Amino acid sequence: MADSVYRKHLFDIPDNLIYLDGNSLGPLPTAVTARVDNVMSEQWGKKLIKGWNECQWMQQPSHVGDRVAKLIGATPSSVIMGDTLSIKVFQALSAALQLNPDRRVILSDSGNFPSDLYMAQGLIDTLNSDYSLKVVAPEDVVDAIDDTVAVVMLTQVDYRTGRLHDLNTITQKTHQVGAISVWDLAHSAGALPVNLTQSQCDFAVGCTYKYLNGGPGAPAFIYTRPDLISLIAPALAGWLGHDAPFAFEPNYRPAASIDRLRVGTPPVLQMSALDAALDVWDTVDMQQLRMDSINLCELFIEQVEHRCPELTLVSPRNAAQRGSQVSFAFEQGYAVMQALIARGVIGDFRAPNIMRFGFTPLYINKVDVVAAVNILEEIMLTQVWKEPQYQVVSAVT
Amino acid sequence: MADSVYRKHLFDIPDNLIYLDGNSLGPLPTAVTARVDNVMSEQWGKKLIKGWNECQWMQQPSHVGDRVAKLIGATPSSVIMGDTLSIKVFQALSAALQLNPDRRVILSDSGNFPSDLYMAQGLIDTLNSDYSLKVVAPEDVVDAIDDTVAVVMLTQVDYRTGRLHDLNTITQKTHQVGAISVWDLAHSAGALPVNLTQSQCDFAVGCTYKYLNGGPGAPAFIYTRPDLISLIAPALAGWLGHDAPFAFEPNYRPAASIDRLRVGTPPVLQMSALDAALDVWDTVDMQQLRMDSINLCELFIEQVEHRCPELTLVSPRNAAQRGSQVSFAFEQGYAVMQALIARGVIGDFRAPNIMRFGFTPLYINKVDVVAAVNILEEIMLTQVWKEPQYQVVSAVT
Numbered sequence: 001m002a003d004s005v006y007r008k009h010l011f012d013i014p015d016n017l018i019y020l021d022g023n024s025l026g027p028l029p030t031a032v033t034a035r036v037d038n039v040m041s042e043q044w045g046k047k048l049i050k051g052w053n054e055c056q057w058m059q060q061p062s063h064v065g066d067r068v069a070k071l072i073g074a075t076p077s078s079v080i081m082g083d084t085l086s087i088k089v090f091q092a093l094s095a096a097l098q099l100n101p102d103r104r105v106i107l108s109d110s111g112n113f114p115s116d117l118y119m120a121q122g123l124i125d126t127l128n129s130d131y132s133l134k135v136v137a138p139e140d141v142v143d144a145i146d147d148t149v150a151v152v153m154l155t156q157v158d159y160r161t162g163r164l165h166d167l168n169t170i171t172q173k174t175h176q177v178g179a180i181s182v183w184d185l186a187h188s189a190g191a192l193p194v195n196l197t198q199s200q201c202d203f204a205v206g207c208t209y210k211y212l213n214g215g216p217g218a219p220a221f222i223y224t225r226p227d228l229i230s231l232i233a234p235a236l237a238g239w240l241g242h243d244a245p246f247a248f249e250p251n252y253r254p255a256a257s258i259d260r261l262r263v264g265t266p267p268v269l270q271m272s273a274l275d276a277a278l279d280v281w282d283t284v285d286m287q288q289l290r291m292d293s294i295n296l297c298e299l300f301i302e303q304v305e306h307r308c309p310e311l312t313l314v315s316p317r318n319a320a321q322r323g324s325q326v327s328f329a330f331e332q333g334y335a336v337m338q339a340l341i342a343r344g345v346i347g348d349f350r351a352p353n354i355m356r357f358g359f360t361p362l363y364i365n366k367v368d369v370v371a372a373v374n375i376l377e378e379i380m381l382t383q384v385w386k387e388p389q390y391q392v393v394s395a396v397t
Numbered sequence: 398m399a400d401s402v403y404r405k406h407l408f409d410i411p412d413n414l415i416y417l418d419g420n421s422l423g424p425l426p427t428a429v430t431a432r433v434d435n436v437m438s439e440q441w442g443k444k445l446i447k448g449w450n451e452c453q454w455m456q457q458p459s460h461v462g463d464r465v466a467k468l469i470g471a472t473p474s475s476v477i478m479g480d481t482l483s484i485k486v487f488q489a490l491s492a493a494l495q496l497n498p499d500r501r502v503i504l505s506d507s508g509n510f511p512s513d514l515y516m517a518q519g520l521i522d523t524l525n526s527d528y529s530l531k532v533v534a535p536e537d538v539v540d541a542i543d544d545t546v547a548v549v550m551l552t553q554v555d556y557r558t559g560r561l562h563d564l565n566t567i568t569q570k571t572h573q574v575g576a577i578s579v580w581d582l583a584h585s586a587g588a589l590p591v592n593l594t595q596s597q598c599d600f601a602v603g604c605t606y607k608y609l610n611g612g613p614g615a616p617a618f619i620y621t622r623p624d625l626i627s628l629i630a631p632a633l634a635g636w637l638g639h640d641a642p643f644a645f646e647p648n649y650r651p652a653a654s655i656d657r658l659r660v661g662t663p664p665v666l667q668m669s670a671l672d673a674a675l676d677v678w679d680t681v682d683m684q685q686l687r688m689d690s691i692n693l694c695e696l697f698i699e700q701v702e703h704r705c706p707e708l709t710l711v712s713p714r715n716a717a718q719r720g721s722q723v724s725f726a727f728e729q730g731y732a733v734m735q736a737l738i739a740r741g742v743i744g745d746f747r748a749p750n751i752m753r754f755g756f757t758p759l760y761i762n763k764v765d766v767v768a769a770v771n772i773l774e775e776i777m778l779t780q781v782w783k784e785p786q787y788q789v790v791s792a793v794t
């Protein structure tokens with residue numbers, strides 16, 4: 001039997017904190033601080049403009065992209081880093097529509113992250129054509145995939161409930177009807193095994209500040225199936241996606257490679273932080289990670305249902321249909337979460353009534369799970385969450 | 398008479414380096430390293446997800462935007478930070494076209510930075526309409542502004558030659574014919590006085606890693622004239638531009654303020670680096686900066702023309718028509734620049750034959766200018782640039 005993937009010593013996490021929010025913002029990997037310091041003082045400070053060449057800043061988006069590719073079952077040169085996830089959704093979606101010019105329906109579901117839906121709405125309004133965004137319930141997605149659909153755009157793991165779409169099956173059905181798939185892996189990358197090559201999916205996008213621990217505002221990624229790259233005319237035709245950016249030609253001519261999905265100057269400090277954060281993953285077996293994640297989630301569900309019966313599980317009970325988070329509904333969930341946070345158990349809250357708990361086996365173990373439930377049970381029994389200081393609403397991403 | 402703005406002690410610049418490339422990447426302000434360290438170790442490391450609220454990460458794009466606004470003559474809440482300059486060009490241009498729906502011509506000039514032209518081309522292709530991008534020579538811009546033009550999109554200072562467009566006059570003419578103005582201030586912000594409010598210009602965009610010293614890949618800015626903000630339907634309709642991002646509504650509803658031009662999660666490390674870098678500007682008088690800049694440029698031109706007659710000035714001779722850089726053409730300019738760099742004088746090269754020298758009076762003075770010309774003269778006299786090690790081409794941004 002393989003070892004657990006637990007390696008908390010590679011992170012700087014405060015003592016006495018049980019951090020169940022790595023699905024929102026991963027903690028600080030120990031290697032990051034020294035790396036970013038070096039980039040500031042030794043690279044930017046001493047090399048200045050020469051850093052772009054001598055320190056390979058210009059190659060970071062593809063170098064780091066190749067590292068992310070390994071974690072999502074993608075081949076080298078099929079993933080590029082940059083911008084934010086919302087921008088990457090726009091790039092993928094506009095490219096996908098080009099590949100299916102005779103259809104007008106973008107299919108998504110109500111479990112998608114709102115920004116993905118918003119970006120689709122913004123693109124449709126910009127195209128000023130007869131495109132429409134069709135949003136169905138997650139359980140109705142498969143049936144809604146028909147030959148009117150141009151693009152199926154889904155987030156694999158529901159940000160509120162943790163419900164997991166079957167990426168392979170849905171992609172197959174998508175292709176059977178002649179549609180293009182765009183997968184958002186925000187809550188998949190670093191959370192569970194993904195094999196983009198095997199799935200044959202067309203486009204995938206994701207962020208790196210959640211399970212990949214790249215830091216607040218870390219760059220996003222975009223994957224394109226290698227045979228599609230040359231067919232895309234980038235909507236966001238930035239100079240670093242040009243075939244010869246430093247020739248400063250008057251006309252846009254996209255790079256032959258995945259580089260054509262680069263846009264502007266890469267954020268070198270954030271790219272370097274992410275690059276250092278990815279060191280943690282070098283020896284992680286994704287199957288083992290998934291097994292550890294399921295064990296933690298199962299233990300949490302079992303304990304909470306047993307000891308906190310007021311809370312209602314809103315995540316799928318079947319582990320195979322769930323990502324690496326568990327959500328419980330409770331009408332006063334916001335106040336309960338504030339009381340948890342005050343006691344060192346960090347999860348988060350999603351309106352109207354969902355408490356989310358992310359399980360990240362790199363730095364969370366069974367002892368943490370039991371300790372977290374002990375505190376939750378105490379909060380529920382004492383009803384301490386009714387105290388006024390826990391009622392004040394503030395935004396948490 | 399006011400003091401010079403020279404304050405090199407606020408920067409970490411290597412000894413014996415004469416850095417004439419702050420128009421490409423500004424040097425490291427001393428305050429940045431400690432600030433970013435603190436954000437990593439104390440904020441991300443200790444606050445984790447709570448950093449978004451407790452450390453005001455979420456407010457950074459507007460907080461830093463207000464600081465940039467002061468430097469370009471804009472009112473508070475008219476500038477927002479994020480993404481890259483290319484993305485901001487796309488946002489401004491797509492918004493500008495909406496404001497002028499009956500016209501189909503985007504006017505620009507051949508002195509514009511290629512990425513601005515590329516982004517326009519990408520937008521036009523995406524719109525799949527009968528828009529056209531009309532590119533004229535810089536000196537023909539004013540005459541080409543007529544009532545067929547929807548948007549006049551220009552970079553104020555030519556990245557190769559330093560030629561300075563008259564922002565106020567061109568904006569006036571633009572408005573006289575009923576067109577919308579989009580100004581790229583990449584080589585203006587922190588280089589010369591700009592008064593966006595007085596000019597009444599409609600949109601402005603820029604980067605912060607040049608004269609503002611925000612670091613490699615620092616976030617870009619976008620300005621919108623306050624009365625236009627509510628009229629824009631953002632093409633890039635990201636969740637952080639939503640009126641209530643944390644309500645997670647299914648439909649996009651833009652924020653009432655300039656926040657509607659936010660897109661995705663802000664890059665907190667880069668925003669923090671930029672915020673610290675802006676401290677340098679707190680007491681800088683922009684008129685004095687301009688005077689110092691002109692004095693440095695004039696001295697450089699006079700000395701080079703006198704001592705290096707093989708080089709041809711390609712920047713305007715009249716200081717009023719020039720930004721804060723000076724360019725000379727020489728057929729072997731690439732090799733000469735490499736020889737300069739090897740001797741500690743850092744400028745850069747733009748194809749086919751232009752050597753660029755940026756003058757940044759915050760950390761460059763007359764002694765530096767004379768020393769740089771001494772080295773340039775020696776290189777020209779000895780023809781050391783003919784040595785093979787200076788002929789190898791490599792990309793420099």
